[in-house]
Amino acid sequence: MKVAIIGFGSVGKGVLKVLSERTDRTFKVVAVTDSKGAVINENGLDLALVLKQKNNDDLKRANKTSMDVVKGLDYDILVEVTPTDAKTGEPGLSYITEALKRGKHVVTSNKGPVALKYKELCGLANKSNALFLFEATVGGAMPMFNLMRMPLAGNKITSIKGIFNGTCNYILTRMASEGLPYDMVLSEAKELGIAEADPTYDVEGIDTALKLVILANAVFGMDVSLDDVDRVGISSVSLEALKLAGEADMVIKLIGEVYPNGEERVLKVSPRLVPKSHPLAVQGTLNAALIQTKLAGDIFVIGKGAGSIETASAILSDMLYIASQK
Amino acid sequence: MKVAIIGFGSVGKGVLKVLSERTDRTFKVVAVTDSKGAVINENGLDLALVLKQKNNDDLKRANKTSMDVVKGLDYDILVEVTPTDAKTGEPGLSYITEALKRGKHVVTSNKGPVALKYKELCGLANKSNALFLFEATVGGAMPMFNLMRMPLAGNKITSIKGIFNGTCNYILTRMASEGLPYDMVLSEAKELGIAEADPTYDVEGIDTALKLVILANAVFGMDVSLDDVDRVGISSVSLEALKLAGEADMVIKLIGEVYPNGEERVLKVSPRLVPKSHPLAVQGTLNAALIQTKLAGDIFVIGKGAGSIETASAILSDMLYIASQK
Numbered sequence: 001m002k003v004a005i006i007g008f009g010s011v012g013k014g015v016l017k018v019l020s021e022r023t024d025r026t027f028k029v030v031a032v033t034d035s036k037g038a039v040i041n042e043n044g045l046d047l048a049l050v051l052k053q054k055n056n057d058d059l060k061r062a063n064k065t066s067m068d069v070v071k072g073l074d075y076d077i078l079v080e081v082t083p084t085d086a087k088t089g090e091p092g093l094s095y096i097t098e099a100l101k102r103g104k105h106v107v108t109s110n111k112g113p114v115a116l117k118y119k120e121l122c123g124l125a126n127k128s129n130a131l132f133l134f135e136a137t138v139g140g141a142m143p144m145f146n147l148m149r150m151p152l153a154g155n156k157i158t159s160i161k162g163i164f165n166g167t168c169n170y171i172l173t174r175m176a177s178e179g180l181p182y183d184m185v186l187s188e189a190k191e192l193g194i195a196e197a198d199p200t201y202d203v204e205g206i207d208t209a210l211k212l213v214i215l216a217n218a219v220f221g222m223d224v225s226l227d228d229v230d231r232v233g234i235s236s237v238s239l240e241a242l243k244l245a246g247e248a249d250m251v252i253k254l255i256g257e258v259y260p261n262g263e264e265r266v267l268k269v270s271p272r273l274v275p276k277s278h279p280l281a282v283q284g285t286l287n288a289a290l291i292q293t294k295l296a297g298d299i300f301v302i303g304k305g306a307g308s309i310e311t312a313s314a315i316l317s318d319m320l321y322i323a324s325q326k
Numbered sequence: 327m328k329v330a331i332i333g334f335g336s337v338g339k340g341v342l343k344v345l346s347e348r349t350d351r352t353f354k355v356v357a358v359t360d361s362k363g364a365v366i367n368e369n370g371l372d373l374a375l376v377l378k379q380k381n382n383d384d385l386k387r388a389n390k391t392s393m394d395v396v397k398g399l400d401y402d403i404l405v406e407v408t409p410t411d412a413k414t415g416e417p418g419l420s421y422i423t424e425a426l427k428r429g430k431h432v433v434t435s436n437k438g439p440v441a442l443k444y445k446e447l448c449g450l451a452n453k454s455n456a457l458f459l460f461e462a463t464v465g466g467a468m469p470m471f472n473l474m475r476m477p478l479a480g481n482k483i484t485s486i487k488g489i490f491n492g493t494c495n496y497i498l499t500r501m502a503s504e505g506l507p508y509d510m511v512l513s514e515a516k517e518l519g520i521a522e523a524d525p526t527y528d529v530e531g532i533d534t535a536l537k538l539v540i541l542a543n544a545v546f547g548m549d550v551s552l553d554d555v556d557r558v559g560i561s562s563v564s565l566e567a568l569k570l571a572g573e574a575d576m577v578i579k580l581i582g583e584v585y586p587n588g589e590e591r592v593l594k595v596s597p598r599l600v601p602k603s604h605p606l607a608v609q610g611t612l613n614a615a616l617i618q619t620k621l622a623g624d625i626f627v628i629g630k631g632a633g634s635i636e637t638a639s640a641i642l643s644d645m646l647y648i649a650s651q652k
Binding site for chain 1: 344348461467468469472473475476477478479480481602603605607608609612614619621622623624625626627628629630633635636638639640642643645646647650
């Protein structure tokens with residue numbers, strides 16, 4: 001299948017690397033684009049070479065924009081991996097919309113468009129019989145949607161809760177284990193590249209809330225947005241609280257939780273006490289989810305929530321699903 | 327699709343209950359058999375009624391054996407849920423063999439045939455273009471094969487280790503948390519129905535070893551049998567050892583582990599130290615697996631390893647996979 005990749009940052013590089021190492025011929029990448037232009041070869045790009053040139057900053061781009069590629073090129077799957085904008089969903093939203101209108105399959109790691117316009121995008125996909133997949137938006141390499149689709153097929157999902165932000169989990173884990181205050185650990189996380197220079201998006205729970213919105217709409221058929229999430233971040237978690245928790249064999253984790261509750265619904269991000277022996281009490285940058293089901297009972301899945309190759313792995317699983325449906 | 331269910335013990339009842347509660351028409355059960363005979367209706371059985379009659383011990387059976395049904399009836403999927411015999415694989419092995427020879431799909435929860443004759447049964451399935459699926463043989467409701475098939479598609483699995491026996495995990499958890507000796511906890515487990523009257527199969531690690539053999543052959547393409555597993559059970563785990571582990575913030579778990587190791591291979595069941603904060607340190611009757619992969623990194627999955635409905639959930643996911651492939 002012909003693949004066009006829109007976005008050539010960390011995730012885009014990961015996708016190219018992973019695809020370049022595959023020996024089969026399932027996928028042929030015909031275009032990679034970034035904000036400076038597009039690299040196009042309808043017979044298939046030499047991915048290792050493109051990666052090398054990108055890293056050496058001597059990539060020769062054709063004078064075409066990402067949107068030119070999305071609207072004009074012949075491809076089967078659009079892999080949309082531009083950065084998340086939680087407010088507008090752009091530029092990814094426009095790319096995904098145009099591709100779906102053309103009846104192309106779309107795989108994305110971009111939380112913005114899925115959280116903002118899930119219903120509309122699914123409508124477009126259904127209309128043109130295309131698949132719109134977004135495994136990489138929640139939990140990185142940790143399987144969520146693909147786990148619920150087939151392995152838990154036949155199960156009614158009754159609730160999902162978990163740790164969906166590695167940065168927050170790293171900070172809380174370090175505070176608890178080393179007895180260090182929030183500000184100090186946050187500085188350390190910034191130095192290590194685990195937290196962004198402006199960490200608001202992570203530490204105030206916005207990233208977790210976006211993922212909950214995606215789960216709410218995609219798994220539970222809700223029609224909610226970021227404003228519907230009851231949200232508290234971790235910046236107010238004190239060392240004292242973590243110590244008290246520790247004395248009771250508990251830890252404090254930033255937990256996102258979503259489930260229908262009759263006419264009401266629960267859609268909540270907040271620091272919560274979790275027993276140390278509970279499977280959700282994972283450490284460091286790990287993500288963890290508890291999927292409560294009607295037949296299979298409680299299923300926990302734990303994995304790396306971020307990382308270029310890990311996210312690419314989730315994208316690849318979506319691409320392979322599309323290939324398996326042909 | 328027409329379904330014939332061979333075996334009407336705890337798992338068979340679970341399958342009937344789960345199917346009876348489905349409102350769609352994907353599956354029609356045309357036969358249920360046990361050692362006393364068969365209940366057959368080519369237009370589809372009234373599953374709730376059959377279950378009620380079975381529970382009241384007034385089930386009217388036709389004068390046909392399970393093998394008569396397997397060989398003679400018109401069905402699409404054979405659900406084979408007779409008890410495991412680790413030495414001969416019978417009677418399930420013969421049923422599965424005959425069904426695959428007829429080109430019928432087979433779903434089983436029976437570890438014996440899969441552990442003993444994986445290669446031969448897959449050969450038969452391939453020859454007649456049938457699917458041979460056995461999600462329920464490892465980890466009960468905890469997705470393993472279906473998790474590796476699609477959600478981790480594109481990933482090379484490098485090793486699998488985990489807790490695959492709920493009885494052993496219950497005993498070790500209780501010994502550690504209550505400070506009670508092995509014999510006392512084993513008696514308690516028998517009273518609760520968590521351990522069998524003869525617990526050898528579980529506590530000596532044979533059940534875990536069988537599951538490792540299935541994983542070894544199905545995931546890593548090995549060609550091994552029970553005798554190839556390096557196996558130590560939990561009967562020699564002392565309270566003293568558990569206390570020492572606890573003092574070092576560790577627990578002792580019965581861990582099964584399998585991975586290729588160049589020309590060698592690791593295929594091992596033994597009590598091992600696990601840090602309390604490690605995701606595999608699950609409590610009670612839970613099962614847990616760590617699947618190490620090339621791209622997605624370490625993926626943990628945790629769930630109920632046994633139970634009538636939970637096992638039926640795994641069987642249903644295999645059945646739905648077959649239905650999705652038509």
